[in-house]
Amino acid sequence: MLFRAVACLCLICPTLKxxxxxxxxxxxxxxxxxWGIFIHAGEISISARRETDKPEPRLRVTxxxxxxxxxxxxxxxxxxGESWFDLGSGRLLHSTEESRSKKKQTRQSLVFDYAKRKAGYVNDIRPERSKELDLPEGHPMDLIMSLVQTRTWQxxxxxxxxxxxxxxxxxYELTIHADAYEDVRTPMGKFRTLRLTPRMEKTEPKGMFKRGSAVHVWISQDGKNLxxxxxxxxxxGSGVATLIDHQIKPAPETNSSGAAEAEISLPVQNASNPGS
Incomplete structure (x- = not known):
């Protein structure tokens, strides 16, 4: 359940940015x-790459x-999970998600139509669950990207x-509260951060929020807002995801024939993992 929550851990008119x-x-x-005594129970990677093969440039977040x-x-x-954002408007256009565990497999996608305020949901594993959804007011994102997005807020x-x-x-219509400034120590160093907490206040709590779960994110206050x-x-119990590496990798170079060269790999900071 932890990894399902973390893995999952965003439109009114067409011109709204x-x-x-x-x-x-x-x-x-x-x-x-x-997770508990397991200091290195898992790993999450979030990466972004600009795509220019469409009429409108997009950012693919994986x-x-x-x-x-x-x-x-x-x-x-x-x-x-992969999400494609329009770089002009910042809106989510299309997303896909697949997961696999011992007992369960998922594969699903969403396509957004902002003009009609609809989203097409397709469930490849359980086709009978595929349907058209009404879009609430707001700019939809998955949970993790929504928390990362708070680094742009002030x-x-x-x-x-x-x-x-x-x-x-x-x-889920959430309200994200800025709680307090806190010092957080990570393998990358000590950070002065702002702790933020999403809550369901506009509607009746459901899902993980109805079951009493809580989510927090700590955003550094050093200019990078990580x-x-x-x-x-x-x-x-609780699961904690700690940032151990942050990079900005250059885009793959193209040769004279237009083929992409191998991506340049920057040095990776090695974090100590006493529980791995």
């Missing part, structure tokens, strides 16, 4: 996921999640901002 996207071309963030180490042997889980403690979050074939930590609290 969303906030500037929180990720730039070539940006990559890597998080180590801990999120991968997987269990690792001892926990991965007992509870294998892998997930991959909130101070006591302030709040709304977000529309996608969970499978459902939309999401240095996520936390998902359940009644039976």
């Amino acid at each position: 969303a906030d500037p996207l929180a990720l730039s071309d070539g940006e990559v963030m890597t998080f180590r996921v801990g 999120t991968t999640t997987a269990t690792r180490g001892f926990l991965g042997g007992f509870f294998p889980f892998e997930a991959k 909130l101070k403690p006591g302030e709040k901002q709304d977000a529309l979050v996608i969970f499978d074939d459902d939309f 999401p240095v930590k996520f936390e998902v609290e359940f009644k039976f």
Whole structure:
């Protein structure tokens, strides 16, 4: 459940613009996921790459999640989600998600029609669940991207901002509160951060929020505004994703024939993982 939540952890008129996207071309963030005594229970990677093969330039955001180490042997889980954003408007155009565990496999997609305020949901594993959805007011994103997106906000403690979050074939109207400034230590160093907490206030709580779960994100206040930590609290414990590496990789070069050269790999900061 932790990795399903974290892996999942955004339109009224066609001309309405969303906030500037929180990720730039070539940006990559890597998080180590801990669960209880398992300090390295899994890993999350978020990467962004500009695509120019369409009439309108897009940003493709790819999120991968997987269990690792001892926990991965007992509870294998892998997930991959991809989202395509229009770089002109900042709106989400299309998203796909697939996951695999011992007992369950998912593969689904969403296509957004902002003119009609509709979204087409397709479930490849359970086709009978495919349907057309009404789009609520807001700019939809998945949970993780919604939390990352808060790095573009300029909130101070006591302030709040709304977000529309996608969970499978459902939309959650959340209000994200800026709680307090806190110091957070990570393998990348010590950061002064702002802790933010999403809550369901506009509608009746549902899903993980109805079950008493809570989500937090800590955004660094150093100019880079990095999401240095996520936390998902359940009644039976909590999972923490800590940023261990942040890079901006150059786009692949093209040769005279137009073929892409191998992508340049920048040095990766090695984080100590005492629990791996």
